[in-house]
Amino acid sequence: MRAWLVESPRPVAEDPLVRSELPTPVPGPGEVRLRVLACGVCHTDVHVAEGDLPLRAGPVVPGHQIVGEVEARGPGVSRPRPGEVVGVTWLGGTCGVCDHCDEGRENLCADATFTGWDRHGGYAEWAVARADVTASLPSGLPPREAAPLLCAGVIGYRSVRLTGLRPGQRLGLVGFGASAHLVLQMARHWGCEVTVFTRGEHHRRQALALGAVRAEGIEDGDPAECHAIVTFAPAGELVPASLRHLRRGGTLAINAVHLTDIPSFPYERIFGERAVRSVSHVTRADAREFLELAAVASIRAEVRTYAFEHANEALRDVKAAAIAGQAVLEVAG
Ligand SMILES: [Zn+2]
Ligand SMILES: [Zn+2]
Helix, strand or coil: CCEEECCCCHHHHHCCCCEEEECCCCCCEEEEEEEEEEECCCCHHHHHHHHCCCCCCCCCCCCCCCCEEEEECCCCCCCCCCCCCEEEEEEECCCCCCCCHCCHHHCCCCEEEEEEECCCCEEECCEEEEHHHCCEECCCCCCHHHHHHHHHHHHHHHHHHHCCCCCCCEEECCCCCCHHHHHHHHHHHHCEEEEEECCCCHHHHHHHCCCCCEEEEECCCCCCCCCEEEEECCCCCCHHCCCCCEEEEEEEEECCCCCCCCCCHHHHHHHCCCCCEEEECCCCHHHHHHHHHHHHHHHHHHHHHEEEEHHHHHHHHHHHCCCEEEEEEECCC
């Protein structure tokens, strides 16, 4: 099968994805083989391709927002059924028996595996996934529009949930890429007032068009007195800068799997029981809850599609934050 592999990580400007021919994968016990229809291109894929997240199991096919049709099942699989179109997220599998798994925080499982990092992902014609981590998709969505919900949407949902944001409160979003533009729609559905902090002029216009009350630079304007803030860019200096806009008792959630160092800042910025917390991966419950919400709230992803051949170009555009919304690789169909 045609596949893109990361063999030796290097900057996206140097085309780190290598076109390869791999054997069509065979699903083992508890696994399904999917014919990949579309796969979202996430900033995490940039981190894998460039080596910020070092390869853990040798060369890997990246991609963890997979929409695919179930084509074959390994022993012991009763669901999903052949022909069903399902999604696969970043969470590739968990041990199922440790304390974290037991407490419903399987995202923290020390033995968790991740799609497109520990296991081959969706930048290929076929992908094998554990059947128990596949997600049902809202009906009627074309694959290219469903793909962005699977990481950008699900991790955005988890990030907001970890801040404790309640309906009607004020939310700040720092950076306005694929995840933030889905979170903005979710927060508007809850009647929240959303301020977006971003440098890009086209991102500001898009945020205002989607219902943000303010869209400006993080250093501009008066403090926004947000009850909750989520940062999306992998830049540590945004953490102290964002705290200026967080009201007392509020929570700042850092939605990043990799972040540059956070510069030191005066204690006053978190005094007043402000909390700063990271967001690590996702759970199956996050995926289920968000995908249901996306259907109810009609959350729609802005998408730019790339032909399969143009995977390296997609990675470059994602790194440069050159697109408003989500990059998606069209694989089949
Ligand atoms: Zn992702
Ligand atoms: Zn576990």
